[in-house]
Amino acid sequence: MRTADPLHLRLLRLLRDEGPVSRAELGDRLQMPRPRLLAELDRLVALGLVAEAGLAASRGGRRSTLVELDPRLRFAAVDLGASSIDVEVVNGRLEPVAAYSEVADIRSGPKVILHRVNDLLHKARADGAYETLHAVGIGVPGPVSFRDGVPVSPPIMPGWDRFPVRELLTREHGCPAVVDNDVNIMALGERHGGVAHSVDDFLFVKIGTGIGCGIHLGGEVYRGTDGCAGDIGHIQVDAHGPICSCGNAGCLEAVFSGAALAREATAAARAGTAPALVERLAARSVLTARDVAEGAAEGDVTCIQLIRDGGRQVGRVLAGLVSFTNPSMIVIGGGLAQLGHVLLAEIRSVVYRRSLPLATGNLPVVLSELGARAGVAGAAVLASDIAFGEAS
Amino acid sequence: MRTADPLHLRLLRLLRDEGPVSRAELGDRLQMPRPRLLAELDRLVALGLVAEAGLAASRGGRRSTLVELDPRLRFAAVDLGASSIDVEVVNGRLEPVAAYSEVADIRSGPKVILHRVNDLLHKARADGAYETLHAVGIGVPGPVSFRDGVPVSPPIMPGWDRFPVRELLTREHGCPAVVDNDVNIMALGERHGGVAHSVDDFLFVKIGTGIGCGIHLGGEVYRGTDGCAGDIGHIQVDAHGPICSCGNAGCLEAVFSGAALAREATAAARAGTAPALVERLAARSVLTARDVAEGAAEGDVTCIQLIRDGGRQVGRVLAGLVSFTNPSMIVIGGGLAQLGHVLLAEIRSVVYRRSLPLATGNLPVVLSELGARAGVAGAAVLASDIAFGEAS
Numbered sequence: 001m002r003t004a005d006p007l008h009l010r011l012l013r014l015l016r017d018e019g020p021v022s023r024a025e026l027g028d029r030l031q032m033p034r035p036r037l038l039a040e041l042d043r044l045v046a047l048g049l050v051a052e053a054g055l056a057a058s059r060g061g062r063r064s065t066l067v068e069l070d071p072r073l074r075f076a077a078v079d080l081g082a083s084s085i086d087v088e089v090v091n092g093r094l095e096p097v098a099a100y101s102e103v104a105d106i107r108s109g110p111k112v113i114l115h116r117v118n119d120l121l122h123k124a125r126a127d128g129a130y131e132t133l134h135a136v137g138i139g140v141p142g143p144v145s146f147r148d149g150v151p152v153s154p155p156i157m158p159g160w161d162r163f164p165v166r167e168l169l170t171r172e173h174g175c176p177a178v179v180d181n182d183v184n185i186m187a188l189g190e191r192h193g194g195v196a197h198s199v200d201d202f203l204f205v206k207i208g209t210g211i212g213c214g215i216h217l218g219g220e221v222y223r224g225t226d227g228c229a230g231d232i233g234h235i236q237v238d239a240h241g242p243i244c245s246c247g248n249a250g251c252l253e254a255v256f257s258g259a260a261l262a263r264e265a266t267a268a269a270r271a272g273t274a275p276a277l278v279e280r281l282a283a284r285s286v287l288t289a290r291d292v293a294e295g296a297a298e299g300d301v302t303c304i305q306l307i308r309d310g311g312r313q314v315g316r317v318l319a320g321l322v323s324f325t326n327p328s329m330i331v332i333g334g335g336l337a338q339l340g341h342v343l344l345a346e347i348r349s350v351v352y353r354r355s356l357p358l359a360t361g362n363l364p365v366v367l368s369e370l371g372a373r374a375g376v377a378g379a380a381v382l383a384s385d386i387a388f389g390e391a392s
Numbered sequence: 393m394r395t396a397d398p399l400h401l402r403l404l405r406l407l408r409d410e411g412p413v414s415r416a417e418l419g420d421r422l423q424m425p426r427p428r429l430l431a432e433l434d435r436l437v438a439l440g441l442v443a444e445a446g447l448a449a450s451r452g453g454r455r456s457t458l459v460e461l462d463p464r465l466r467f468a469a470v471d472l473g474a475s476s477i478d479v480e481v482v483n484g485r486l487e488p489v490a491a492y493s494e495v496a497d498i499r500s501g502p503k504v505i506l507h508r509v510n511d512l513l514h515k516a517r518a519d520g521a522y523e524t525l526h527a528v529g530i531g532v533p534g535p536v537s538f539r540d541g542v543p544v545s546p547p548i549m550p551g552w553d554r555f556p557v558r559e560l561l562t563r564e565h566g567c568p569a570v571v572d573n574d575v576n577i578m579a580l581g582e583r584h585g586g587v588a589h590s591v592d593d594f595l596f597v598k599i600g601t602g603i604g605c606g607i608h609l610g611g612e613v614y615r616g617t618d619g620c621a622g623d624i625g626h627i628q629v630d631a632h633g634p635i636c637s638c639g640n641a642g643c644l645e646a647v648f649s650g651a652a653l654a655r656e657a658t659a660a661a662r663a664g665t666a667p668a669l670v671e672r673l674a675a676r677s678v679l680t681a682r683d684v685a686e687g688a689a690e691g692d693v694t695c696i697q698l699i700r701d702g703g704r705q706v707g708r709v710l711a712g713l714v715s716f717t718n719p720s721m722i723v724i725g726g727g728l729a730q731l732g733h734v735l736l737a738e739i740r741s742v743v744y745r746r747s748l749p750l751a752t753g754n755l756p757v758v759l760s761e762l763g764a765r766a767g768v769a770g771a772a773v774l775a776s777d778i779a780f781g782e783a784s
Binding site: 143152153201213215217222223224225226227228229230231232234235236246248316317319320321323324325326327328353354355356357358359361362 | 535544545593605607609614615616617618619620621622623624626627628638640708709711712713715716717718719720745746747748749750751753754
């Protein structure tokens with residue numbers, strides 16, 4: 001939870017989220033006397049953050065000057081996955097001006113991965129995407145100490161524990177950097193430009209290789225005491241279930257995740273119970289969640305059942321979290337969101353049946369709008385916030 | 393989540409929590425220039441909130457004047473339970489100057505119950521406990537719209553839905569009033585004067601007739617979108633468990649709560665498996681959680697097993713909430729906290745085994761310090777906050 005916004009942060013966010021605004025309207029919106037506003041704008045122009053953008057349409061009297069974020073403003077947004085690097089360079093409005101995606105194994109370690117991130121950003125500069133970066137935001141697939149800018153004991157990221165990610169990026173690019181957990185930045189992305197637009201209290205549930213939850217309370221990301229809040233993949237759903245990578249039995253992500261679904265799909269294909277999967281396994285010798293989604297779309301009963309069984313488990317965990325958190329919205333994202341409305345219908349059915357009526361009366365449970373872009377979108381929001389917040 | 397504290401709220405809270413402080417120290421602590429501090433103190437003296445209290449010990453130069461909360465300041469703190477009314481009148485330091493406890497059935501409805509509360513408060517005035525009340529804080533055993541000051545669809549409180557509790561108390565006593573859920577005020581009480589002193593992120597779990605959770609995040613009570621956050625009693629722990637009062641199967645409070653424990657103890661006594669319970673049932677024809685606690689203390693194996701089974705179920709739910717919330721502390725309170733260390737040991741064992749190591753590394757799981765007084769203590773904190781906050 002952040003302390004009250006300083007005025008310049010509110011002003012810069014307003015220009016970021018709404019584009020050019022006249023000085024007169026800015027004064028009204030921020031309830032700021034004209035002399036103070038003009039002084040603040042002069043300061044932000046001198047810092048290279050704000051620029052004039054011509055005259056506004058007349059409101060009756062003299063036409064007011066439009067202001068906008070400086071068109072040269074650039075942020076880098078980085079989303080590291082277990083097996084991918086996504087980088088975008090965005091302008092002040094957070095619109096991409098360059099985007100790169102590469103396959104990469106996070107287990108190669110921080111030096112290799114961050115070297116590749118830096119290479120992509122230098123390439124973007126060579127391609128004319130920016131002259132100077134004003135901030136870098138990066139998401140990583142593991143727990144993060146947000147305050148220290150380092151990963152903390154991340155289970156699937158050997159070599160990254162307490163590696164100074166923020167410090168390295170700050171030094172390389174000469175600008176502020178900010179590090180967060182991948183699910184937190186996806187939630188931020190959905191809140192800024194997706195389905196959770198302006199919703200203050202919501203949960204973003206990522207179902208992919210693993211399962212995690214971004215928690216937005218009171219309009220801010222909630223990270224917990226050690227930065228690992230939202231780690232719902234290891235909530236037990238079946239005491240007699242399969243052993244999880246964490247060593248416990250029957251964790252949610254051992255029962256339903258990309259890996260678990262592929263495992264169950266393969267078993268169903270081998271047993272011959274799912275015709276759609278038998279063909280696909282014969283053709284490619286490996287099955288993924290996408291095969292199950294396609295099988296379900298073709299009406300394969302076993303595929304539909306696999307998705308519904310998984311949805312029920314996710315729904316049971318979410319029902320508990322709805323009773324606990326009483327949120328305004330739940331957003332389902334990550335790779336397995338491609339399972340679409342069969343998955344969603346099952347999750348909804350369990351959540352609505354199992355949670356307090358008062359808590360579910362107006363509770364939408366919806367799919368992510370930004371899909372694979374949620375991560376970089378949120379990293380861009382974080383980068384701009386840090387740049388604006390430090391412009392004081 | 394509240395916006396930044398106005399200065400006078402910080403000042404009054406400091407005097408409430410620490411007692412008389414010299415003007416010089418107040419200026420230092422609040423980083424307030426002397427002229428502004430003196431003006432603020434004059435205003436608070438005129439409002440009857442602050443008084444002078446002699447001279448402080450010398451800090452080398454001239455002795456500074458001590459200030460304290462006005463000794464005539466009084467708040468009413470009310471804790472309504474399913475079957476009890478607890479009322480305290482406290483001074484500015486939140487020390488009780490009068491206390492009353494009565495048996496009452498919350499199902500008698502708001503008119504009867506609030507009439508009795510008002511009678512107790514008028515009696516306290518007749519007894520000399522106060523001349524004027526500066527605020528009333530009240531906790532009720534059900535969901536509350538904190539903003540509107542009314543209970544909302546409270547399951548065990550027929551007739552209370554949307555009853556204007558705050559308005560009635562304000563009109564009767566001519567001062568601000570504030571209404572909250574009983575578990576939220578218990579958490580506030582523990583944070584102010586109990587085991588969670590100054591802890592910003594913690595969960596207070598009440599195990600009594602029902603089960604609920606007070607959530608403290610970032611130093612504030614988190615109430616959720618509809619005011620029903622923390623309703624963990626209806627999280628499913630056993631799909632094949634007993635039917636709960638809410639209509640679903642295997643809710644936590646259907647499996648372990650005062651009522652559930654009494655039911656299982658009676659069954660064990662009738663089956664003859666628990667000698668300690670057989671005697672007690674013969675003597676009094678009804679068993680309660682206290683009988684199980686006493687049986688366990690005498691070494692009755694079945695009693696110990698009943699407590700451990702319940703602790704395991706509570707522990708499983710809390711393990712999930714620890715993974716989700718990553719709190720700094722868990723406090724166990726409510727009537728069943730009398731089951732003591734057998735219960736606590738089982739809860740701890742499951743939480744530590746089932747949650748992320750990162751989240752449990754420094755996580756104390758402890759018993760409430762204030763016990764049955766936690767509710768009124770929290771209601772007093774809430775009353776003083778509302779009185780101080782409105783003194784602007």
